Amino acid sequence: MRTPPGTRADYAYFQSHTTRWSDNDVYGHLNNVVHYKLFDTTVNEWLIRAGLLDTRASPSIGLVAETGCRYHGEMSYPQRITAGMRVAKLGNSSVRYELALFADDSDTASAEGFFIHVYVDAATHRPCPIPADVRSALEGLVK
Amino acid sequence: MRTPPGTRADYAYFQSHTTRWSDNDVYGHLNNVVHYKLFDTTVNEWLIRAGLLDTRASPSIGLVAETGCRYHGEMSYPQRITAGMRVAKLGNSSVRYELALFADDSDTASAEGFFIHVYVDAATHRPCPIPADVRSALEGLVK
C-alpha cells in the first residue's frame, strides 16, 4: 500500500520557490523534472547560505549519487512552492536528504523525494569524508 | 554609445523570482537563457493573476513574435531577482513589453529586454485584435 503524503511537520528546513511559465508541460502542470530542479536548488542554497559551499573554492563538494521522487498530486505555474528538507541518513562520506514540495499554503506534500550527495575531493572527484562543519550542520536537520 | 542601464523607476509593474541551481552555467553565472524564462514568466503571470489569460479556455492568446535582451551585468544563483515590466507599444493586435531584471536590492538593471506578443485566435492561430479587457489593463502599464 502506498505511503500517505507527508506534511510540513515532517520536515526541518523550508525554502520558498517561484515557478516559471516553462515549468508547465503540455498538460498544463509542472513537468516531473521541475521537482528535481527544486530539490537541487534547496539543498545547495541551504549549503551556500550556511557558508558551507563555495562552488569555486571548496576543497570537497557533494556529487549526486542517486535521486528519486514520488508524485502525489499535480502542481502548476504560477503557484508558489515551499520545499521542506530533512536529513534522513548521515554516513561517513554520504548524506541522504529527503525533500517534499508543498503548493501554495497546502500542508500536504504534492511530491516527496530524496537526494544523495557523496562528498568528493573537488580536484580528483574521489570520495572523502563529509567536512566537519558540514556534518555538524547536517545533524541539525536530522528528523 | 551604449544606452546606460535602466532603474526601477523606469518600470511600472514588479514581480519577484527565485533562482535555481541549474540556472548557473559553467562560468558560475546565470545562463543568458534564464533571462528569457523570467521575461516569459513575468508577462504571463501578470496576465493570469489579472484574470486575462486562461491557457485552456481563452478564445485568443498571445504568441511570441520577437524577443531580445541586452546583458549589462552578471547575476547568479542563489540571488533573488525582481523583474520590472512596462508596455512600450500597444498596436491593434500586438503589444511590446519591455522588461528589466534587478538582482537582490539593486536599483540598476542587470539586463533589459523586450517581448512582443501578437494576439491570435486560440484555435486557428490567425492574428486578431487584442481583447478589450487585455488592452485596458495594458494601458495601465504604459510608461
Added chain:
Amino acid sequence: MRTPPGTRADYAYFQSHTTRWSDNDVYGHLNNVVHYKLFDTTVNEWLIRAGLLDTRASPSIGLVAETGCRYHGEMSYPQRITAGMRVAKLGNSSVRYELALFADDSDTASAEGFFIHVYVDAATHRPCPIPADVRSALEGLVK
C-alpha cells in the same frame, strides 16, 4: 554492494539525444536533472512515433507517478547521449519503464533510472486501464 552499471545489451529500444550548453552545471558536467529530461523525452517520443500518444487528442494519457535515477559516472555537453529503454513491469493501469544513458560510444551506462506512468482518463485524471494498443507495444519492450 552497489549493482554494477548496465550495458546496451540490457535494453530493448534506443534513442539518440544531443546535449546543450545549459545542461552543464557549474562543475562542468551534466546537471542531475538533465537525466530526467532525457528519460521523459525517450518514453514520450517512443509513444508518439509509434502512434500511441497524441497529447491533444488521446482519451487516456500517462501521468508520472514515480521516478528515480542512479548516477554511475559523469557526462557533459557537447557529448551525444544514447538512451536505452525497456519495460520492467506491466500492470493493469501502470507501467514501469527502466532507462539508461550511454555517453557517446560507451557500452557502460553513465546513469540508470526508472519512470512509472499511470494511465488516467485525459479529462478526469482518474486511473484507467492501459489502452490495448499501448499494452501490446509495451510487451515488445519487456526485457
Added chain:
Amino acid sequence: MRTPPGTRADYAYFQSHTTRWSDNDVYGHLNNVVHYKLFDTTVNEWLIRAGLLDTRASPSIGLVAETGCRYHGEMSYPQRITAGMRVAKLGNSSVRYELALFADDSDTASAEGFFIHVYVDAATHRPCPIPADVRSALEGLVK
C-alpha cells in the same frame, strides 16, 4: 514590412539538435526560450569542437552581451532541428553570430536571431581582443 525568413543557403555552418518533451509549453509548441538554448549550444559547440574553447582553461572567454530572436513559425517536440550559423560582424573584441532554426527537412527558417559575444579575460572579466585563432576561424563563417 517584415523581412522574409531566411533559407539554409544564407548560413555557413550547420548543427543538428534533438528536442525534448519539456521544450513544449502548454500550447504544444516549442517555448520561445528553447531557441536561445539552441543558439547558445550551437555557438559554443562549434568553438569547443574546433579546439577554440576550453571552459576550464581558456585565458579568455566570450560573454554574452546581447541576443535576439524573431519567431517565424512554430516548431514542436519531437521534431529535429538544424541550426544554421554565420558571422555577421567581427569587431576587435566582439563578434555577432546570426543563427536560424530549421525544423526537420524544411529549407525555410522557423526562427532567426543573433548572439553577440564579447571576449573578456577569464579571470578579471575585462574586455580583451578576440584571440587570433578564434578570429581566424570566425572569418571562415562570414557570409
